[in-house]
Structures are given as C-alpha cells and as structure tokens.
Amino acid sequence: MKLYMATDMEGASGVTQELMTFADQPRYQEGRRALTGDINAAVRGARAGGATEIIVGDGHGACGGYNVIFEELEDGAQYHLGSPGQCYADGCDESTDLAFLIAYHAKAGSWPAILDHTQSSRAIVDLRANGEVLGELGWTAAVCGHFGVPVGLVTGDDATCAEARELLGEVVTAQVKRARSRTSAICLAPGDARRLIEEKAREAVERAGEFTPFVIEAPITVRVQYLRTEMAQGWRRRKDVEMIDARTVEYEAANAFEAMQIYAGYA
Ligand SMILES: [Zn+2]
Known part of the structure; x- marks a missing residue:
C-alpha cells in the first residue's frame, strides 16, 4: 500500500x-x-x-x-x-x-x-x-x-x-x-x-x-485572476493564453496535471 x-x-x-x-x-x-x-x-x-x-x-x-x-x-x-x-x-x-x-x-x-x-x-x-x-x-x-x-x-x-x-x-x-x-x-x-x-x-x-479519485472533466479551462495587473504580465508573452482582462488570464489544459504544470511554469 x-x-x-x-x-x-x-x-x-x-x-x-x-x-x-x-x-x-x-x-x-x-x-x-x-x-x-x-x-x-x-x-x-x-x-x-x-x-x-x-x-x-x-x-x-x-x-x-x-x-x-x-x-x-x-x-x-x-x-x-x-x-x-x-x-x-x-x-x-x-x-x-x-x-x-x-x-x-x-x-x-x-x-x-x-x-x-x-x-x-x-x-x-x-x-x-x-x-x-x-x-x-x-x-x-x-x-x-x-x-x-x-x-x-x-x-x-x-x-x-x-x-x-x-x-x-x-x-x-x-x-x-x-x-x-x-x-x-x-x-x-x-x-x-x-x-x-x-x-x-x-x-x-x-x-x-x-474513496473515489477527484477528476475534473477535460479539457480544463483554467482561469487565473491576479490581485494586480503586473502580476499577470508574464503570461502576455504566451500565445496559447487569453487575457480576459488586464489581471485575468485563461488557458486550456488537457487535464489537471497539465493545468498545474502550466500554472507553475513547468510546461
Ligand atoms: Zn502554504
């Protein structure tokens, strides 16, 4: 186990x-x-x-x-x-x-x-x-x-x-x-x-x-809202990311693992 x-x-x-x-x-x-x-x-x-x-x-x-x-x-x-x-x-x-x-x-x-x-x-x-x-x-x-x-x-x-x-x-x-x-x-x-x-x-x-695994339905649309605009600025360079507004970004991920890899900057 x-x-x-x-x-x-x-x-x-x-x-x-x-x-x-x-x-x-x-x-x-x-x-x-x-x-x-x-x-x-x-x-x-x-x-x-x-x-x-x-x-x-x-x-x-x-x-x-x-x-x-x-x-x-x-x-x-x-x-x-x-x-x-x-x-x-x-x-x-x-x-x-x-x-x-x-x-x-x-x-x-x-x-x-x-x-x-x-x-x-x-x-x-x-x-x-x-x-x-x-x-x-x-x-x-x-x-x-x-x-x-x-x-x-x-x-x-x-x-x-x-x-x-x-x-x-x-x-x-x-x-x-x-x-x-x-x-x-x-x-x-x-x-x-x-x-x-x-x-x-x-x-x-x-x-x-x-217990049952917690699974989010794929693909996953991830939306990140930052406190201030400059905190979201790094994402602007990415082509696969949509700026919803000046401090909110959205991207799509195939699954939860990929979603967090992208968020954490590893993907
Ligand atoms: Zn902590």
Whole structure:
C-alpha cells in the first residue's frame, strides 16, 4: 500500500498567523515544528493502518519548499524536500494507492478560515477550473485524481475540512482547530491534535478502498485572476493564453496535471 502525503503549513496544529508561515517571520520555527508534529502523527497512523511505502512532499512555499525539521521526522517514510520539484505533487503517480493532504487550508475568500488563500496570498484572487473556483485542496486532489489516486484524509481547520467534504464527498478529516477569523482559531492542544491525526490517518488507510479519485472533466479551462495587473504580465508573452482582462488570464489544459504544470511554469 503506497501512500503519497501532500503537506502545507497553514493548516498545521496551532498555526493561526503568517508570523508562523513565512520564513522571514519571527515565529516561523514554531510553524516548522507544528508541521513536523502533524506529519509525524500522520505517518504513524498510516503505518499502523497498513501503509508500507510513504512519500511525504514538503509543499509549503516558504524556505524553498523545505519547511520540516528533518532531524525530528518520523521513521518509516521518505521525505521529498526542497523545490521546485519535477512537477506538481511530485511523487504521486499511477503506482500510488492513496493520498493525504496534511495541514491544508481553505481556498481564497473562505470565512472564517485560517490563512485562506489559493497558491499565493499575495498575488492570486482565485483560480478556476471550468468556471468553478478551486483552492489548493481541490487542485492537489485533482492532480492526484489524474493519476487515479483518491484522497483519503485531509487535516486542517474546520473550513478546510468542510471544503474537503463538499468537494470530495467520502473523505476522512481531522479538524485540529476552529477558525474564528483569518488569524484566530480555537486550537486543540498539541498532543490531542496529534492523537486525532494519527487515529484518522489509520482509519483512512484502513478504508482506502472507499474513496473515489477527484477528476475534473477535460479539457480544463483554467482561469487565473491576479490581485494586480503586473502580476499577470508574464503570461502576455504566451500565445496559447487569453487575457480576459488586464489581471485575468485563461488557458486550456488537457487535464489537471497539465493545468498545474502550466500554472507553475513547468510546461
Ligand atoms: Zn502554504
């Protein structure tokens, strides 16, 4: 049983502010520790549930995609550290049985939701697939879905868990905090949060056969709306991209994987 674990940081236990998620901020080390603790709990649970091969992707954008505290990581998994990788969700492919989304956050515009954003809190207003607004949770699930891999577990705040259930239907969630605004939440104590994640990770692996891959109907029309016009400027050089307005671009992709490869600049 091969598991791919996509991770972010905003949804980690106890994280409520950008002071903990940006590498140049004073409390970033606490964010790293929180993320590492959540990942370790998920790895322990997944192994207890029967996962024999686990690849964990360090997906949060800060610090060159190297956010975990390596020396504190749980044994029994492999860790993909540093970015950019070869592709979006690097390490998830047709040989993978199940995916987890650990420490994820709600899509841009969600409320109340801890550090809601989509791809970049500084640059992106929203990202649509065939007219539907999709957050990072949705895009990651769609890329996994492209490889036939369903998402079995999502961890984060209440808004993230609700978004996961609405989008994916049957999925296990571990809610480690309840958002009261974009930067405040009622949080489970660290030990309680990790016990919950471990228990839910085990359950998700044991129920792996019950989940369905999330697939977006192809071809996919991707629309990216930026906050300001200069953020969209780089796209103007591309012939296969349509400028909807000065800060909104649209392009077509054959599938979710290609959609994110183009977005990330790899295609
Ligand atoms: Zn992040």
